[in-house]
Structures are given as C-alpha cells and as structure tokens.
Amino acid sequence: MSIITKIKRKQIEQLLEKDTRLDGRGLLEHREMKLEQGLIERAEGSARVLLGKTEVVVGIKVEMGKPFSDTPNEGVLTVNAELVPFASPDYEPGPPDENSIELARVVDRGIRESKMIDTEKLVIEPGKNVFIVFVDVYVLNYDGNLIDASALAAVAALSNTKMSKYEIEEGEVKIRSGYEQLPLKKHPITVTCAKIGNKLIVDPWVEEERVADARISFAIDEDDNICAIQKGGRGYFEPSQVFEAAKIAKEKAKELRKKLNW
Amino acid sequence: MNEKPEKLIDKKGLRLDGRKPDELRPLKMEVGVISNANGSAYIEWGKNKIIAAVYGPREVHPKHLALQDRTVLKCRYHMASFSVQERKSPAPSRREIELSKVIRESLEPAIFMEYYPRTMIDVTIEVLQADGGTRCAGITAAALALADSGIPMRDLVAACAAGKIDNTVVLDLFDTEDKAGSADVPVAMMPNLNAVTLLQMDGILTHEEFEKAVNMAMAGCKTVYAIQKEALKTKYVTTKGEEESKEEEAEE
Numbered sequence: 001m002s003i004i005t006k007i008k009r010k011q012i013e014q015l016l017e018k019d020t021r022l023d024g025r026g027l028l029e030h031r032e033m034k035l036e037q038g039l040i041e042r043a044e045g046s047a048r049v050l051l052g053k054t055e056v057v058v059g060i061k062v063e064m065g066k067p068f069s070d071t072p073n074e075g076v077l078t079v080n081a082e083l084v085p086f087a088s089p090d091y092e093p094g095p096p097d098e099n100s101i102e103l104a105r106v107v108d109r110g111i112r113e114s115k116m117i118d119t120e121k122l123v124i125e126p127g128k129n130v131f132i133v134f135v136d137v138y139v140l141n142y143d144g145n146l147i148d149a150s151a152l153a154a155v156a157a158l159s160n161t162k163m164s165k166y167e168i169e170e171g172e173v174k175i176r177s178g179y180e181q182l183p184l185k186k187h188p189i190t191v192t193c194a195k196i197g198n199k200l201i202v203d204p205w206v207e208e209e210r211v212a213d214a215r216i217s218f219a220i221d222e223d224d225n226i227c228a229i230q231k232g233g234r235g236y237f238e239p240s241q242v243f244e245a246a247k248i249a250k251e252k253a254k255e256l257r258k259k260l261n262w
Numbered sequence: 263m264n265e266k267p268e269k270l271i272d273k274k275g276l277r278l279d280g281r282k283p284d285e286l287r288p289l290k291m292e293v294g295v296i297s298n299a300n301g302s303a304y305i306e307w308g309k310n311k312i313i314a315a316v317y318g319p320r321e322v323h324p325k326h327l328a329l330q331d332r333t334v335l336k337c338r339y340h341m342a343s344f345s346v347q348e349r350k351s352p353a354p355s356r357r358e359i360e361l362s363k364v365i366r367e368s369l370e371p372a373i374f375m376e377y378y379p380r381t382m383i384d385v386t387i388e389v390l391q392a393d394g395g396t397r398c399a400g401i402t403a404a405a406l407a408l409a410d411s412g413i414p415m416r417d418l419v420a421a422c423a424a425g426k427i428d429n430t431v432v433l434d435l436f437d438t439e440d441k442a443g444s445a446d447v448p449v450a451m452m453p454n455l456n457a458v459t460l461l462q463m464d465g466i467l468t469h470e471e472f473e474k475a476v477n478m479a480m481a482g483c484k485t486v487y488a489i490q491k492e493a494l495k496t497k498y499v500t501t502k503g504e505e506e507s508k509e510e511e512a513e514e
Contacts, residue, residue, distance in 0.1 A: 098359050098360070098362070098363040099363075101356050101359045101360055101363075102360050102363055102364075104356070105356060105357075105360050109464050112464075113464045113465055113466065114466070115466075214367075216461065221466070224468070224469065225466045225467060225468055226463065226466070226467050226468075226469065226472050227464075227465070227466055228463060228464050229447070229461055229462055229463035230364075230461075230462055231364070231367075231458070231459075231460055231461040231462065232363075232364070232367060233367060234367055234370045234371065235371055236371045236451075236452065236455075236457035236458055236459045237457070237458045237461070238456060238457060238458070239456065239458055239476065239477075239480060242458055242461060242476060243473055243476070246469060246472060246473075247469070250469060
C-alpha cells in the first residue's frame with residue numbers, strides 16, 4: 001500500500017467510526033443511480049447505468065446459432081465485459097484480463113442462476129438452431145462498484161431486448177417482420193458490500209475500493225432468494241460478517257427493486 | 263453422455279455415492295511430492311486428484327510487477343486436458359482465469375506478504391482428475407504446499423463446499439450432484455482465525471438455506487484442516503524422527 005493510500009485508509013476508517021463516508025453518504029447508502037434504456041438503436045437491447053460517476057453501457061445482440069451439445073433444448077447466454085481504456089488511467093488496451101473476466105462471469109452468474117431468461121423459449125429447432133443472447137458490458141468510466149452497475153445495466157438491457165419473429169418454411173428459418181420481447185422470468189439485483197476494518201458499506205466508490213480489505217456481492221431475485229455470490233479482494237470476512245452482508249444485500253435489493261419497479 | 267439421475271438422495275437419506283448429507287468424501291493428502299519445488303502437496307479428494315506446488319519467494323518476472331512493500335503472489339489453477347470426460351483444451355479458459363484469481367485471494371490473507379518485498383511467490387495448481395469441488399481441493403493442497411515451502415503463514419487455509427440437492431443442504435458435492443443439484447457454495451477459511459477467505463455461490467438458496475450451507479461448509483473446512491495438519495506432521499515428524507535417530511547413532 002502506498003503512503004497516500006495508508007493515509008486515505010485511516011481517514012476513511014475514522015469517518016466510518018462516525019457512521020459517515022468521504023462523500024458524505026451513510027454506510028448503507030447507494031450513490032445516485034440513473035438508468036436509461038434503448039439508447040443504442042442497432043442493438044436488440046441496451047441500457048446505460050450511472051452509479052455516481054461509474055458509467056456502464058450494456059448492449060444485447062441476439063443471433064441464431066447452435067446450442068451446446070449438453071443442452072440441446074435451451075438457448076445460449078454469453079456475457080463479455082470490456083474495460084474500455086479511457087474508463088480509468090489504470091486501464092490498458094489488450095485482451096481481457098482477470099478483472100474483466102471476473103466481472104463478466106459474476107454478471108453472467110446472476111443472470112444464469114436466477115433463470116432470468118427463459119432459455120427454453122429460445123429454441124428454434126432442438127439441438128440444431130437456437131437464439132444466442134450476447135450480453136456485452138462496456139465500462140465507460142470507472143468510479144468503483146463495477147459489479148453492481150454492470151449487473152443492473154445488463155438486466156435493464158435484457159428487459160429492453162426485442163428479437164425478430166421467425167417462421168420455418170420447408171425446413172428453412174425465415175425472418176418475418178416485427179419483433180417480440182425476449183422471454184424473461186426474473187429480474188435479479190446485485191448488491192456489493194465492501195469491508196473496511198470491521199465495517200461493512202454498500203456501493204463502494206473508487207477511493208473506498210482501493211483501501212477496502214475485501215468485497216462480497218450477492219445477486220438476489222424477487223423472491224428474496226440468493227442466486228449468486230462472489231467474494232473478492234485480498235482480505236477476509238468473519239462468518240458473522242458474511243451473514244450480515246447477506247442481510248444487507250437482501251434489504252438493499254428490495255429497496256432498489258421498489259425504486260426500479262422490477 | 264450420462265443421463266441426469268432422477269433422485270440424488272434415496273429413501274434412506276443416502277446420496278448416490280452412499281454418503282450421508284453431512285459426510286465428506288474420502289480424503290488423502292501428501293506433502294512434498296515435487297522434488298524441484300520449494301513446497302508441494304498432492305491431494306485425493308474423492309476422485310479428484312490434484313497437485314499443488316510453490317516456487318519462491320524468488321525474483322519477480324516481469325520486473326515491473328515488483329512491489330516495494332510486499333511480495334507478489336501469483337496463482338495458476340489449471341485443469342489437465344484429460345481431467346474431464348470430454349477433452350479440455352489446455353489453453354486457460356475464462357473459468358480457470360477467474361478461479362486462479364479467487365484462489366489467489368483465498369490464500370493471500372494467510373501469508374505474511376510484507377516479509378518478502380520485491381519478490382514473487384508462484385503457486386501452481388494442476389488438476390489431474392476432476393470430480394467436482396476442484397477449487398476447494400486445489401486451495402487445500404496449495405495451502406499445504408505453501409506451508410511445506412516454509413513461507414511464514416498466519417494459519418493454514420482449508421476449503422470445502424456445501425450445496426443443495428433434492429431440496430436438502432448437503433456437504434461436499436461431487437460432479438453429478440454439482441451438475442444436477444440446485445446450488446453450490448464453495449468456502450475457504452483460516453480455521454484458527456475464523457476468517458472466510460473465499461466464498462462463492464451459484465444456484466438458488468433462501469437466506470436460511472444459505473446460512474445452513476455456509477455453516478456446514480465451515481464445519482467441513484475444520485475436518486479438512488485436521489487432515490491437513492496430519493499430512494504435514496507425517497512429513498515433518500518423520501523427518502525429525504529420522505534426524506534424531508541419526509544423531510543418536512553418531513553419538514554412539
């Protein structure tokens with residue numbers, strides 16, 4: 001840890017003792033959230049999320065292709081994340097590193113494990129032809145908590161996704177005019193808690209993320225079930241903190257769900 | 263390939279491999295299996311067969327990665343192409359890259375990183391045969407390899423998963439249960455410090471089931487930890503015994 005980070009950490013810890021944060025928020029308070037859907041007309045679905053200064057755009061493309069051999073009766077979901085080089089002075093162009101792969105896989109798990117997309121309805125011909133849903137997360141500005149912002153943008157973009165109608169004529173798939181909504185069943189919401197000292201906070205921004213011991217993210221569905229978890233960071237959680245974080249995530253997810261009307 | 267079994271738990275409450283819900287698979291650990299490495303361990307966890315080895319602290323490559331206040335821990339989790347039913351490409355998959363990251367983060371809290379600034383420690387985990395729960399088995403073996411290498415540690419790291427099959431929370435899922443079950447919760451912890459260093463989950467669990475699964479997995483970690491200690495003793499107590507008898511002979 002550099003000397004500057006050490007001083008920052010001390011300052012943040014002292015503030016947390018007084019139940020406040022560098023940007024004046026309460027410990028369990030999110031930054032201001034803005035959501036815009038359908039901003040990319042070329043994409044079948046899209047959404048932009050602003051979480052404080054963190055900005056993420058998700059675009060959805062739906063294409064026809066082959067299903068996986070072990071799931072012939074299901075469509076395919078693919079999630080990818082790009083940390084665009086201008087999003088942070090620390091980002092560099094190049095193939096996806098472990099951070100962007102982890103981000104993509106955590107977003108993927110929330111969508112997949114909650115069974116958000118009704119993949120059985122994406123089958124055109126079992127074992128041969130299905131719809132593949134490509135979820136591409138583009139991080140445009142990094143100011144902390146990419147997991148929550150990306151998961152939110154991905155779910156919002158999927159809710160906004162239209163796919164072309166088709167019919168099968170003499171064994172050939174023909175696209176018809178008009179669109180229908182991508183069949184969805186659930187809307188998971190992901191909430192991340194960071195641990196600094198012995199305090200838990202939600203929605204860490206970049207200054208907090210840099211000094212945090214560890215983070216833990218929970219994807220929660222509308223029935224309050226947990227669908228995916230990921231712990232990250234170089235530190236640890238006490239078991240009681242794990243359970244506390246789960247409760248915080250459940251409550252915060254409920255609160256966000258009300259706000260978003262999902 | 264394998265058909266999905268209809269029932270994962272029979273009428274007697276036993277699982278497909280005959281285990282009770284809170285029973286671990288048979289575990290075997292051996293320390294010091296790779297003579298070139300600074301530390302190493304082999305683990306057989308059910309049908310999982312995994313080797314972990316440690317090199318370092320040693321020079322950092324590439325140099326610019328070096329840190330002034332602590333060592334750099336590098337971790338590579340890799341599955342052999344023949345470790346699974348259908349051949350896996352030996353190139354690192356996205357899953358392996360993610361697992362390498364979370365495994366590194368599960369081991370780092372146990373190491374006194376600040377003792378070795380401007381150096382690097384390499385941990386390599388090679389899965390020779392996989393049968394579900396390889397990340398937990400890999401972490402368990404890697405912690406043993408680190409201890410074997412003599413790097414000062416706050417505690418060992420032991421790992422174990424719990425999950426949900428047929429509406430029941432069970433310990434230590436094997437491959438078939440993992441694929442057909444409804445949730446998997448791998449946990450790694452430092453048992454003496456009561457600190458969770460890895461926690462992941464996929465599937466669907468209520469909060470009550472989640473708490474039950476984590477508690478069950480932590481109890482599993484403690485059993486795993488006892489076996490880890492035995493494995494270390496087996497190597498070092500025997501070595502110590504041999505040295506002592508040599509000394510006695512010399513004295514005579």
